[in-house]
Amino acid sequence: MLTKMSLQKAEKSFISKLREIGGQNPYLCMQCGNCSAVCPMVEHMEISPRMVLRLSQLGMEDRLRKFKSFWVCSSCYSCGVQCPRGIKIPSLLEALRLMTLRQNVNYIEPSSEVVSGDDYPQIALVAALRKMSS
Numbered sequence: 001m002l003t004k005m006s007l008q009k010a011e012k013s014f015i016s017k018l019r020e021i022g023g024q025n026p027y028l029c030m031q032c033g034n035c036s037a038v039c040p041m042v043e044h045m046e047i048s049p050r051m052v053l054r055l056s057q058l059g060m061e062d063r064l065r066k067f068k069s070f071w072v073c074s075s076c077y078s079c080g081v082q083c084p085r086g087i088k089i090p091s092l093l094e095a096l097r098l099m100t101l102r103q104n105v106n107y108i109e110p111s112s113e114v115v116s117g118d119d120y121p122q123i124a125l126v127a128a129l130r131k132m133s134s
């Protein structure tokens with residue numbers, strides 16, 4: 001079981017990795033919600049981009065991983081353009097994807113039915129596999 005001190009250490013390590021890989025500072029977020037208001041994918045996310053930022057500030061890595069929000073982000077950059085604090089939110093979401101993939105956790109398994117079926121164009125499947133599997 002994690003003690004309070006080791007938990008704080010894990011949270012700090014998560015935030016510093018996220019900052020290093022994403023090149024963004026989640027602490028700049030003031031929770032205005034502009035990012036969520038303009039996000040075209042928000043209705044497919046369990047938690048909004050604003051909430052992803054909040055959980056990132058709190059270092060809640062396990063909680064973040066329970067939601068698919070950072071997987072369904074289409075990297076359209078609308079949120080980054082509207083952020084009054086200049087945070088490149090898609091870069092943070094990309095960092096969350098990378099950090100998850102580095103732990104060998106895939107969102108799409110290459111052997112899954114989705115990939116072997118012919119419901120989607122091949123180019124879309126290749127793009128999805130590049131983004132969502134390690």
Ligand code: SF4
Nearest residue numbers: 039073074076077079
């Ligand atoms: S980059 Fe991702 S989170 Fe930002 S608006 Fe586009 S889909 Fe939403």
Ligand code: SF4
Nearest residue numbers: 029030032033035083
């Ligand atoms: S737009 Fe920027 S400051 Fe506002 S909630 Fe989103 S990340 Fe935070």
